[in-house]
Amino acid sequence: MQISNDLYFRDRxxxxxxxxxxxxxxxTCTIRxxxxxxxxxxxxxxKTFSQHRSGVAVRRRRGKSPRQAQYFTRxxxxxxxxxxxxSVLTAFDLVHRQRQxxxxxxxxxxxxxxxAYETHRQLMHDARISFEHAWFLLLALSRxxxxxxxRCRHCQSRYLRDRMSTLRRGCPFCELKANEAQCSTTSRIRRPVRIRPSLHSLRT
Ligand SMILES: [Zn+2]
Structure with a gap:
């Protein structure tokens, strides 16, 4: 009886x-x-999910899984x-060289x-990285x-960069701040500079 209970709960x-x-x-391969x-x-x-959640559009991804690290610095x-x-993946202790x-x-x-992914979506109000790209990012960081x-020498934030990228891009936190400051000074209608809440809260 104990064995069948264990099997049931594991299957569940x-x-x-x-x-x-x-x-x-x-x-499918990620789920597997x-x-x-x-x-x-x-x-x-x-099939069952799409039949019972007709109001929710869920696409079944086909083709190759993401494999370009440059995507994250494009x-x-x-x-x-x-x-x-x-930072969130690290905080959830998911980045390991060898997975058990x-x-x-x-x-x-x-x-x-x-x-971790759902937490990230809650923190980032306009998150664009898909679940599959987030999974690929985890694999890339782990491997x-x-x-x-x-580490940025101006603001001391830690950020991800691609060592092989030919683009000379620095810290995204500093670049976003500079862009926003530039927008606010060139705009005819002066608006308060809006900094995303996660800009500061997720620095490590
Ligand atoms: Zn910086």
Whole structure:
């Protein structure tokens, strides 16, 4: 009886996590790596989810998963968001060179990643990084890719930069502040400078 209860609750956790990831438009392979569910079962879950949530548009992502680290430094807004997201992933203790293996660890890791991603979306009022790009960012930071954290010599913030990028872009926090200051001085209608709340709160 104990064994069947354990199996039931584990299956329930896998199922709940898969639905949570489907709501974020995660790819099948990402859901599989966290839940251990088969592709066929994930497909059926997608189908059931879209039938019962007809008012909610959920796209099923197809094609290749994100794999370009340059995506995170392609403009100052994305670099700013990626730097904040990187801080959140670190705060949730998700960035590891070696991930613990095993079904329970994968489930717990996937749940914690969803917690981190949802927290990031709450903190960032106009978040644009998708769930799949956030997952890719986590993999890139964990594997030690060309993305690394740098410290700004002007404001001391830590931000993400791509060592291989040919773009000479500095700290996104300073750049955004400079852009906003420039906008406020050139605008005919003077408006108060609006700084995103997360600009300061997420500095590490
Ligand atoms: Zn700076």
């Amino acid at each position: 956790r896998r199922h709940d996590l898969a639905l949570r990831m489907i709501r974020h438009e995660a790819r 790596s966290c839940t251990g569910l088969t592709d066929d079962r994930i497909r059926r879950l997608y 403009n100052v807004e994305i670099q700013f968001e990626a730097s904040c997201l990187g 293996t095993g079904e329970d660890h994968s489930l717990a890791y996937g749940q914690r990643f969803c917690d 030690g890719s060309t993305l690394n954290a740098a």
